[in-house]
Amino acid sequence: MTPIQKLLIVEGIDDKYVISRLLQRRKITYKHFEIRDANGIRQSLNAFSIAIKSGNYDVIGIVVDADTDLLERWQDLKNRLTKEGYKQIPQNPNPKGTIIVEPEEELPTIGIWLMPNNDKTGMLEDFIRFLVPEDDELLPIAQNQVNNIIKTGQNRFTKAHKSKAIIHTWLAWQERPGTQLGKAITYRFIKSQQYILDDGKASNFINWLQALFKE
Template identity: 25%
Template sequence: MSKNLLIVEGNADKHFIKEFLRCENLDIDLDVHVATAPEVDNNVNYTTKQGVIKALNTLIPQLNDGRYERIGTVVDMDFRHDSKLSIKDLTLVQLSNVLNQYDFNRDMKSIDNQGIFFMSDEFDHPIGVWLMPDNDNEGYLEHWIINSIKDKSMSHFDKAELFIERFDNTHFKSTTIAKAKVYTWLAIQKKPCMDLSRCLKSESNLLDRNSSSYQNFKAWIVKTFS
C-alpha cells in the first residue's frame, strides 16, 4: 500500500485519474480511493463531496502514525445552495472547518488555478485540494474535460452540445447536462465509447495536453504527491 493517498467522490473519478497518471507516465506511487472505500472510512457510506470531507477526519490522524505521508482530495463544485457565499467559498469553508481542526491552514500564497493547498507546521507536506473543474467555477470532471478539448475536436463537441440543448429542455437537470454533452460527444467518435478515460489516450487525439486546465491539474498532482 502506498504512503500517498488521493480520495475522490466516485469510481468514475478514480478510474479517470488512474488513467491520467498512466497516460502522463507520472512515476508517482499513489493510491486513488473513493471516499466510501472501507480502507478510507467504514463510516462514510455516500459518494459525495461531503463524503470526502467527512473522510478527512479519519485520514488526517493517520499522518501522525505514519500510515500516510501525503494526502490529496478532488471534489466537485456541482451543487446548488442557499448560502450567500459562492460555491467555491462555501466549499473552502467546509474543507477548512475540518482541516483547521488539525492545524492545516490554507496557503494563501498559492495560485488557485494551480490547486489549493493546506499547510501545517507539524508536517512536511501540504494537503492538496483540487476543486473540479478549475478551482474557481461550478462544475465537475466533465467540465474539466470540456475545458481541455482540442480545438480540432470542438466542432464535433459543438454538434453534440447543440443536440443535447435541443433535445428536451426539461429532460436534464442543470447539474447533469455537461455529463450528457460529454458522453454524447464520446458516442459519436469513430470508435464510440462511454468511458471518460478514453479521451485521455493519445490515439484518441481528443484532449489538448498543453491546455492550461490539463497542465494545471497535472502540476497539482505532481506538487501534492512528489
C-alpha cells in the first residue's frame, strides 16, 4: 500500500466534511491525500508540528479558525515553523492562502488557511456565510434574530459563537431543516435543484488547495 504523502489537518469533523464536499462538488481528486480531523485547535496545531517532524509527508496543509485574533493565530503557526527550520515564512498570511516552500531544505511544502478568509477574524461558519448568495432573503432575518437575542441577553451561546448561531438558524429554515454544514455544500432546493450555497465564492480556497496538493 502506498503511504499517504499529502496531509491536510483540520480542526473538526465539520471542517473535514465541508472541504470534502467542496472537492466533490468541483470534481477534484488527489492521490495519496488525507484530510485529518484533529478534534480541536490545540490538537490541530500539535498535529501540525508532529507531522512536520515525522518526515512522512511531502505536503502538509492546515486549516484552522482565526477565531478572535487572526494575528495571534498566525504568530503561533510562524513560531512552530521557525522551530522546525522554515525560513521563507511571510510576515502576514496571504489573503488567497499561504504556501511555503523551502527549496534548499528537506522540509515538506506547507499550506496555511485561516478561516474564514485569511484576513478577518472568524471561523468555519463565517466561511459558510460568505457562500450564501447575496440575494438570499433568510440570512439577514437570521442575523437580526440572533442580534436581538444577544441584545436582550437571552443568548445561551457565547458571543464568540455568534456566527455558529446565525448559520445554524439559517440552515434550520431551509426545506430540509437542520442540515449539517458539510452537507450544506451539496444541498439543493427540491423543486429548482439550485444549490443553496455559491461555491464560486470559495474559489480562493479551492485554488489554494489545488496549488498546494497539485499532482
